[in-house]
Amino acid sequence: MVELKYDKVTNIEIGYTAAEHVTITNVLYFAERVVSVDGDMVDELSMINDYVPGGLHQNHKYLELEMALDTDWLTDTTDPATRWAYTQPVNAAGTKFAIDEDGANTAIEWFLVTVREYDGTATTLEYAAVDTNVLWCTGETSEFTNEDGARHQPVTFKFICLQDVVRG
Amino acid sequence: MVEGAIKLKSIASVTANTITATNILTFKEDFVMNMTPQFMPNTYQGLGMLEKSKWRQVTFTLDSDSDVFDASYSVVAANSALGTSFIATFVVADAAGTVETWTYTHGDSYVQRKEFGRIEDGARRNTTEYTIYMFGVKAIT
Numbered sequence: 001m002v003e004l005k006y007d008k009v010t011n012i013e014i015g016y017t018a019a020e021h022v023t024i025t026n027v028l029y030f031a032e033r034v035v036s037v038d039g040d041m042v043d044e045l046s047m048i049n050d051y052v053p054g055g056l057h058q059n060h061k062y063l064e065l066e067m068a069l070d071t072d073w074l075t076d077t078t079d080p081a082t083r084w085a086y087t088q089p090v091n092a093a094g095t096k097f098a099i100d101e102d103g104a105n106t107a108i109e110w111f112l113v114t115v116r117e118y119d120g121t122a123t124t125l126e127y128a129a130v131d132t133n134v135l136w137c138t139g140e141t142s143e144f145t146n147e148d149g150a151r152h153q154p155v156t157f158k159f160i161c162l163q164d165v166v167r168g
Numbered sequence: 169m170v171e172g173a174i175k176l177k178s179i180a181s182v183t184a185n186t187i188t189a190t191n192i193l194t195f196k197e198d199f200v201m202n203m204t205p206q207f208m209p210n211t212y213q214g215l216g217m218l219e220k221s222k223w224r225q226v227t228f229t230l231d232s233d234s235d236v237f238d239a240s241y242s243v244v245a246a247n248s249a250l251g252t253s254f255i256a257t258f259v260v261a262d263a264a265g266t267v268e269t270w271t272y273t274h275g276d277s278y279v280q281r282k283e284f285g286r287i288e289d290g291a292r293r294n295t296t297e298y299t300i301y302m303f304g305v306k307a308i309t
Contacts, residue, residue, distance in 0.1 A: 026173035037207065060207040062214050070175060077172040080268050081308045084171075101305045104219040105201065136217050140199040144179045144258065146192060153176050160205055162214035 005118040012067060014098065015088055016109040017130060022075060022088045028068040028154050030113055032125075032165065036061045065127065065159040072142075072155045085137060085157065092130075098137040098157075108135045111159070126166040127159075135161045176268060177261035182228055182236060184274070185251045189234035193295060195256060196227040197270075225280065226256070226272070226300045233285055233296040241279040250274040254300070273304030 009030045015021025034041065037060040044053035076082040085099040096106035109132055113125040128135040139158035179195045181188050201222050205214035241247045254274035260266040278301045285296030 022171055026175075037205075058212065060205075060214065061212060062205050069173070072174060073171070074174050075171045076169045077174070078169075080174060083308070099199070099201075101222070105203070105217075107217075133216055136203060138201050138203045140197075140201075142195075142197040144176060144195040146178050147194070153178075160203070160214075160217070162205060162216075 004123065006123075007116045007118055010114040010116050010122060012114070013110060013112040014084065014090065014108060016090050016092055016094065018110070020089065020094065021110050022073060022084045024067075024069065024073045024084065026070050026073060028070045028152055029066070030068075030115075031066040033064050034061055035064045035160075063127070063161040063163075063165065065161060066156060067159070068154045068156040070152045070154055085140065092132070099140060105136050105138075107133050108137065108159070111135050111161075124168045126168060127161045127163075129166075131163065134163045135159060174268075175261040176258040178259045180257040180259050180267065182234075183253050183255040183257070184236040184277075185239050186253055187234075187236045189230060189236045191231050191234060192228055193231040193293065194227075194229040197256075198225045198227075199223075200225060222303070224272070224302045224306070226277075226302060227297060228300075229295050229297045232287070232294040237279050237282075237298055237300075241282065247278050250277045250279075250300070254302070269309050271307045271309070272300075272302050273306070276304035277302040 009027040012024045012027055013021045041059055041061055043057045045055045045057050046053045073084045074082045075084055075087045086097050090096060090098050090108040091106050092109060098108055099105055109128055109130055111128040115123050117123055137157055138160050141156045144153045179192045181190045182192055202220035204218045206216050206218050207214055240250050254272040254277045256270045258268045260268055280301035281299040283297040287294045
């Protein structure tokens with residue numbers, strides 16, 4: 001039995017190889033859930049006038065990921081226009097970015113999350129490691145408040161991943 | 169070239185139709201991407217992604233209201249695009265208070281919603297919320 005107790009997100013690597021990626025450290029939170037296209041991952045299959053289900057229907061499913069940053073991450077700190085999602089290449093050719101404002105988004109080929117466990121151990125959650133056509137950025141939300149006492153001004157990205165995470 | 173974070177500490181103003189409002193309480197920009205995973209029958213893993221249109225929804229809450237969008241919505245006529253500008257200005261959390269601006273394509277920006285502006289005796293905030301629908305690109309400087 002392996003028990004996992006997470007403390008925080010150390011960093012998130014996004015790009016297309018182990019050598020070609022951004023290492024994002026200002027992570028407010030990272031979250032993962034399983035989404036099933038028809039509601040739940042499995043549904044009971046019952047006959048009319050029967051009480052005990054005769055089996056299960058297995059639904060389509062995928063992972064939905066959320067990454068909240070405080071605020072955004074730049075590939076060049078001297079240029080505020082260099083938001084990582086618009087300037088960090090994510091495909092093997094090094095030519096496409098996670099978000100295209102005027103076209104289809106390109107699949108992200110490298111997406112690793114490193115988390116710190118309670119005892120300092122680093123655990124890596126591997127969603128894409130030189131994998132094509134499995135992980136896309138599907139949303140970006142920027143939120144700012146001038147309300148008194150606000151400490152974080154988050155930018156939250158959503159992703160869809162079509163394969164299982166590898167924990168290492 | 170060094171990568172790193174940028175931290176914006178506040179929103180300074182919103183400018184539309186060459187009028188600037190500074191009484192901004194909250195700002196939210198949602199880049200909506202219409203993307204759906206595709207599946208074959210009798211498979212569990214998705215095969216790829218169907219991608220359709222994209223747009224941004226920018227929502228401001230003001231304390232209390234402003235006339236910045238007055239020329240861009242009407243109940244007796246079609247809403248027109250924001251006339252001459254649509255800019256959000258932020259303050260960077262550095263010692264100098266550097267300013268950052270997000271300039272939207274104003275000709276592709278429309279007032280989509282104006283929610284209840286509630287004025288209540290004794291309330292600390294009496295807010296009004298506008299949502300702007302925007303397609304096209306955003307420039308950051």
